[in-house]
Amino acid sequence: MxxxxxxxxxxxxxxxxxxxxxxxxxxxxxxxxxxxxxxxxxxxxxxxxxxxxxxxxxxxxxxxxxxxxxxxxxxxxxxxxxxxxxxxxxxxxxxxxxxxxxxxxxxxxxxxxxxxxxxxxxxxxxxxxxxxxxxxxxxxxxxxxxxxxxxxxxxxxxxxxxxxxxxxxxxxxxxxxxxxxxxxxxxxxxxxxxxxxxxxxxxxxxxxxxxxxxxxxxxxxxxxxxxxxxxxxxxxxxxxxxxxxxxxxxxxxxxxxxxxxxxxxxxxxxxxxxxxxxxxxxxxxxxxxxxxxxxxxxxxFAFLPAPRGERVGVIAYTGAGCVMSADAVERYGLKLAAPTQETMERLRRHAPSFGILSNPLDAELVRQGVGDPQASLIISLEAFLSDPEVDMVSLVLVGLTKESKIWDVDIDVVFPKIRERFPEKPLVVTNLASRQVMDEYREKLEQLGIPVYPSLLRNIRALSALSNYYGRLRH
Amino acid sequence: MxxxxxxxxxxxxxxxxxxxxxxxxxxxxxxxxxxxxxxxxxxxxxxxxxxxxxxxxxxxxxxxxxxxxxxxxxxxxxxxxxxxxxxxxxxxxxxxxxxxxxxxxxxxxxxxxxxxxxxxxxxxxxxxxxxxxxxxxxxxxxxxxxxxxxxxxxxxxxxxxxxxxxxxxxxxxxxxxxxxxxxxxxxxxxxxxxxxxxxxxxxxxxxxxxxxxxxxxxxxxxxxxxxxxxxxxxxxxxxxxxxxxxxxxxxxxxxxxxxxxxxxxxxxxxxxxxxxxxxxxxxxxxxxxxxxxxxxxxxxFAFLPAPRGERVGVIAYTGAGCVMSADAVERYGLKLAAPTQETMERLRRHAPSFGILSNPLDAELVRQGVGDPQASLIISLEAFLSDPEVDMVSLVLVGLTKESKIWDVDIDVVFPKIRERFPEKPLVVTNLASRQVMDEYREKLEQLGIPVYPSLLRNIRALSALSNYYGRLRH
The missing domain is CATH 3.40.50.261 (Succinyl-CoA synthetase domains)
Structure with missing residues (x-):
């Protein structure tokens, strides 16, 4: 019956x-x-x-x-x-x-x-x-x-x-x-x-x-x-x-x-x-x-692949973003990845001598080293996304206004390539900026299947949910 | 020294x-x-x-x-x-x-x-x-x-x-x-x-x-x-x-x-x-x-007056909004106000007989009773804002698109009057709707000094912070 x-x-x-x-x-x-x-x-x-x-x-x-x-x-x-x-x-x-x-x-x-x-x-x-x-x-x-x-x-x-x-x-x-x-x-x-x-x-x-x-x-x-x-x-x-x-x-x-x-x-x-x-x-x-x-x-879940583990690489264009991301990673029960020596040496080659590089990566140092925000962004993303010790990446941008000379990045050039080269690794982005810049980033990146959240805490919360769910399936 | x-x-x-x-x-x-x-x-x-x-x-x-x-x-x-x-x-x-x-x-x-x-x-x-x-x-x-x-x-x-x-x-x-x-x-x-x-x-x-x-x-x-x-x-x-x-x-x-x-x-x-x-x-x-x-x-804090206590009145145009608001009020340590008999009778006169009115108020029932969303919104807001048992109000709207015949409210008519009549009582608004409608409400209401948040949880969190801070000052 x-x-x-x-x-x-x-x-x-x-x-x-x-x-x-x-x-x-x-x-x-x-x-x-x-x-x-x-x-x-x-x-x-x-x-x-x-x-x-x-x-x-x-x-x-x-x-x-x-x-x-x-x-x-x-x-x-x-x-x-x-x-x-x-x-x-x-x-x-x-x-x-x-x-x-x-x-x-x-x-x-x-x-x-x-x-x-x-x-x-x-x-x-x-x-x-x-x-x-x-x-x-x-x-x-x-x-x-x-x-x-x-x-x-x-x-x-x-x-x-x-x-x-x-x-x-x-x-x-x-x-x-x-x-x-x-x-x-x-x-x-x-x-x-x-x-x-x-x-x-x-x-x-x-x-x-x-x-x-x-x-x-x-x-x-x-x-x-x-x-x-x-x-x-x-x-x-x-x-x-x-x-x-x-x-x-x-x-x-x-x-x-x-x-x-x-x-x-x-x-x-x-x-x-x-x-x-x-x-x-x-x-x-x-x-x-x-x-x-x-x-x-x-x-x-609609956009991202299954991460292989719980180790997060954080790239932030602000020291405060590094500090708060580290807090968030711990709060949501994830681990900060320990990138390979090779990755860190690769990044160090681009940063000024006084800069202390780590994970979270203060990408502002890479920018100061290479002199160009777009190059620094590509170098940083590639370094973490290609590292076998990094399971997923949270990118914290500070976009300012379009007029700002500091942040001059063509997202249509950077992200389609990144997305194509590393389809197997979850990447989430947040961008603290003017409304106009935030809207532009969100629309463009999400069209590429890269989720954009309004805060770094929500970045890490999303990665944590992914990692927990797929981690459970593996056990 | x-x-x-x-x-x-x-x-x-x-x-x-x-x-x-x-x-x-x-x-x-x-x-x-x-x-x-x-x-x-x-x-x-x-x-x-x-x-x-x-x-x-x-x-x-x-x-x-x-x-x-x-x-x-x-x-x-x-x-x-x-x-x-x-x-x-x-x-x-x-x-x-x-x-x-x-x-x-x-x-x-x-x-x-x-x-x-x-x-x-x-x-x-x-x-x-x-x-x-x-x-x-x-x-x-x-x-x-x-x-x-x-x-x-x-x-x-x-x-x-x-x-x-x-x-x-x-x-x-x-x-x-x-x-x-x-x-x-x-x-x-x-x-x-x-x-x-x-x-x-x-x-x-x-x-x-x-x-x-x-x-x-x-x-x-x-x-x-x-x-x-x-x-x-x-x-x-x-x-x-x-x-x-x-x-x-x-x-x-x-x-x-x-x-x-x-x-x-x-x-x-x-x-x-x-x-x-x-x-x-x-x-x-x-x-x-x-x-x-x-x-x-x-x-x-920049916009709202000090509430006299911790008793929240919730007006929601969706049953789910009532339920989740009640949860949120408890979670953030506030109390649901017990409106006066007079207030509830006033509201009941406008609602269909099968409707069960309470706080949180399912204002959809008032809308069904009076047949007009704008009238129902004014009746509901006035009832709670004028009630001495209610210290602050969270309004939960569901705006849909402009084309929706269900939600036809002229916010330029409703809110300036409300704001003028009840300047001493904190009012926060959330509106789950299309982006266009949400943006419009946020801009117009915030120009009147009424904070708008993207979720009802954040409405209640804000009221809780107000109530805790000013409550402490009174002791």
Whole structure:
């Protein structure tokens, strides 16, 4: 029975990411309605399956033939999206059962998160679905999105995301859609799939993880969760998946008051935070504290190769950058690399006699020695990136303004070559500079697949996550 | 003797921020020289005192009469900036003594931070200065800057900073100048004074703190330090000053390897980090971990009034924002406010019946109730800001794109009124949105003196620093 149920849910999750046909209950031509925004997303994303608008009061929606009920649809319907008020859901679910639908995304809120009446309604809907062999995503979510085939149930206006290798599981749908816009406009990596799970009445993180496990377009998984329904299964599945693909998880509702807020948000019951921490450690999940860290690490894993160890080489164009980087390396449990004698002699040849070279490398000394910032940058990067004792490199720049005569470097010349010559070694960059210079560096370097962070602490935090994750895989 | 020395150093620090005349040893017309960049900064900043370029090989520099030595200058010289190689420093110092100079900024490096020979040179220079009653800033620093009178010894090209109420003490000069450009182009607050102290052979953090203590243009003090020369005096002075003005300190060289890097950077001896932590607690200093936090808190203190207590009201347009804010409030040792019955009833009148309102307030429910995002935002802000049980407010927005029909708010209408009506209550904002929308909100709100942070965690961290600092003052 259990394994049958598992096969069942796997099939249903696939149906919600890759449906051949979808019915939209609550589809609308009225721009103020969620049903309008959802339809407009689906059509603009170029979803290639069949779309059946369902709305009692309309003949057509967006020029498509509209049906009064799910039952009235002539053909097969693989997935259904529900946008109408909560009280209609049991009736719609009954029709879905009769229609042979596989998966239903209930976007509507007003269920368990809204108190006892809502909880009863949720339970009733779930019972109907269970009996009929239907699996439910939600309720209270924006549901699913697939950047590869253009399918989405997002009912706020969003743009189709760039395709990439990062997939998301988010308990809160609104959050997932906004996060999407945020990532698309601020980050260089692309997305593969997004699952908004809402109240998790049925389909849970573990179910989606099993789909991502085998999805070739997913290489990095990020999760936002307030509660986990079946802790044991989550541990078992996430442990297995984490050995194949990194899983970065932001689990909120850690505190007493956060737990209370989660109860009215997604109806989640609180898990003791120490317990969840233990689950993460045991499963090898990468737990983060906020969205900034979540995105920082997603970028690192989306772009960077596996480091061979935990030894960091730091190149900084400021003594303070050296000092703070050394602190950060220790704080995040990494080691400062001890470069080979050959590397250090090579660097010493370029530095003035009074300069004391070490790791962190004060590259300002190399600059003073060779007289040219660009040459000093290439010499320093090559020295550390080619050193077998250095597993990964953090570069700390101080860019100043463009007018500054001190820092005159053509990044289009330096970095493409560096990236090409040392593809197997993680390199991250930070640049403390004017906004204009920082933006320019970030855009250009990230286009080359080199992550840029706004602080050296975040550089080292990202390298630490990489090193920990891949280090664990080796053991 | 001691109090005389103290009077001495106070006068010298004043001379380095407000000199009536300055000699620049190493001034140059050659754009590749530091002496060029420094002169160009001084002239562009509109420094109104007398400038005496000193350079053996030139008749004029920037059209100003140039002197071969300090001794050759006809008039009085209050301050001297030294940019020539380290080995010439003792001789120059001797001339400064004879000339009756009060303060000398030694920008040159190659002293204690460069090993034994350098340490001897530093000691020799210091002895000459001590005997002659001269106080030294540096060596190995960009020295001083005063945004009010345009004086600077910065030898990398920078723009004159906006005037404001934040003053800086930084051990590393390069760092101070870059940080300046960074702050000017990314932050809304302005600066008053910057002191780069380098090796701190003589003038130390405590000396500059005593100047800032009485400086009317300084309301917030930020410090970057790798080492502190006289721990006892630092504790005594900073404790006194911190009761008048908040002192935010980033002390690096925390770790063993950070300490080693600091030794070759500014010749700083390591202080055990637990000891320094105890100093900060005892003196009431606000210790931060990195530059991002340093700037976050400087902005909060530069803009926000003192909260009356530690009770935070959170308004979030996303359930996840409520949950994570509640976690953050607990993590940073604050309390979630318990709004009055009146406030909650007022809000409930606007929300749909199924909505459960609390603090954190899920303002999305208010939006659904009133049907208009702008009205919901005003209702929510007014409710919490006018509530006597709420000491400060964190607003968590989810802005989406401009095209989104969901979030249609005219911030130019909402926030100026809010800011005007509730000037006595700290309000911070975060907006998870597309880059364009985030930039727009940040710029507009910060112009109104409302700090905007890129994450809700950083919102709460800033409020926590405010609440802790002002709370301590009340006890």
């Amino acid at each position: 259990k394994s049958l149920q598992n096969r069942d849910v796997k099939r249903a999750v696939r149906s919600l990411f890759e449906p051949a046909s979808v019915a939209v209950v609550g589809a609308s031509d009225d721009p103020s309605k969620f049903g309008y925004l959802l339809m407009s997303n689906l059509l603009e994303f170029g979803y290639s399956g069949r779309i059946y608008p369902v709305n009692r009061n309309r003949e057509t929606v967006f020029g498509l033939r509209c049906y009064p009920t799910v039952s009235a649809i002539p053909g097969e319907v693989e997935a259904v999206i529900v946008l109408v008020p909560a009280q209609h859901t049991p009736q719609i679910m009954q029709e879905c059962v009769e229609k042979g639908v596989r998966g239903v995304i209930i976007c509507t809120s007003g269920f368990r998160e809204a108190g006892r009446d809502g909880a009863e309604l949720e339970e009733k809907t779930l019972q109907i679905a269970r009996k009929g062999g239907i699996r439910i995503a939600g309720p209270n979510t924006t549901g699913f999105l697939n950047a590869y085939n253009g399918f989405t149930s997002a009912f706020v206006k969003i743009s189709r995301p760039r395709r990439g290798n990062v997939s998301v599981i988010s308990q809160t749908g609104m959050f997932a859609s906004v996060l999407l816009e945020h990532i698309m406009s601020t980050q260089p990596f692309g997305l593969s799939k997004v699952a908004g799970l809402g109240n998790k009445a049925d389909i849970d993180d573990a179910d989606v993880l099993e789909y991502y496990e085998d999805d070739e377009d997913t290489e990095v998984i990020v999760i936002y969760a307030e509660g986990i329904r079946d802790g044991r299964r989550f541990l078992e599945v996430s442990k297995r998946v984490a050995r194949k693909k990194p899983i970065i998880i932001l689990k909120s509702a850690r505190s007493h008051s956060g737990g209370r807020a989660a109860l009215t948000h997604t109806g989640s019951l609180m898990v003791r935070d120490e317990v969840f921490d233990a689950v993460c450690r045991s499963a090898g999940l990468i737990r983060v504290e906020d969205i900034e860290e979540l995105i920082d690490l997603a970028k690192a | 001691k109090s005389l020395q103290n009077r001495d150093v106070k006068r010298a620090v004043r001379s380095l921020f407000e000199p009536a005349s300055v000699a620049v040893v190493g001034a140059s017309d050659d754009p590749s020289k530091f002496g060029y960049l420094l002169m160009s900064n001084l002239l562009e900043f509109g420094y109104s005192g007398r400038i005496y370029p000193v350079n053996r090989n030139r008749e004029t520099v920037f059209g100003l009469r140039c002197y071969p030595t300090v001794s050759a200058i006809p008039g009085e010289v209050e301050a001297v900036i030294v940019l020539v190689p380290a080995q010439h420093t003792p001789q120059i110092m001797q001339e400064c003594v004879e000339k009756g100079v009060r303060g000398v900024i030694i920008c040159t490096s190659g002293f204690r931070e460069a090993g034994r020979d350098g340490a001897e040179l530093e000691e020799k220079t210091l002895q000459i200065a001590r005997k002659g009653g001269i106080r030294i800033a540096g060596p190995n620093t960009t020295g001083f800057l005063n945004a009010y009178n345009g004086f600077t010894s910065a030898f990398v090209k920078i723009s004159r900073p906006r005037r404001g109420n934040v003053s800086v003490i930084s051990q590393t000069g390069m760092f101070a100048s870059v940080l300046l450009e960074h702050i000017m182009s990314t932050q809304p607050f302005g600066l008053s004074k910057v002191a780069g102290l380098g090796n701190k052979a003589d003038i130390d953090d405590a000396d500059v703190l005593e100047y800032y203590e009485d400086d009317e243009d300084t309301e917030v003090i930020v410090i970057y330090a790798e080492g502190i020369r006289d721990g006892r005096r630092f504790l005594e002075v900073s404790k006194r000053v911190a009761r008048k003005k908040p002192i935010i300190i980033l002390k690096s060289a925390r770790s063993h390897s950070g300490g080693r890097a600091a030794l070759t950077h500014t010749g700083s001896l390591m202080v055990r980090d637990e000891v320094f932590d105890a100093v900060c607690r005892s003196a009431g200093l606000i210790r931060v971990e990195d530059i991002e936090e340093l700037i976050d808190l400087a902005k909060a």
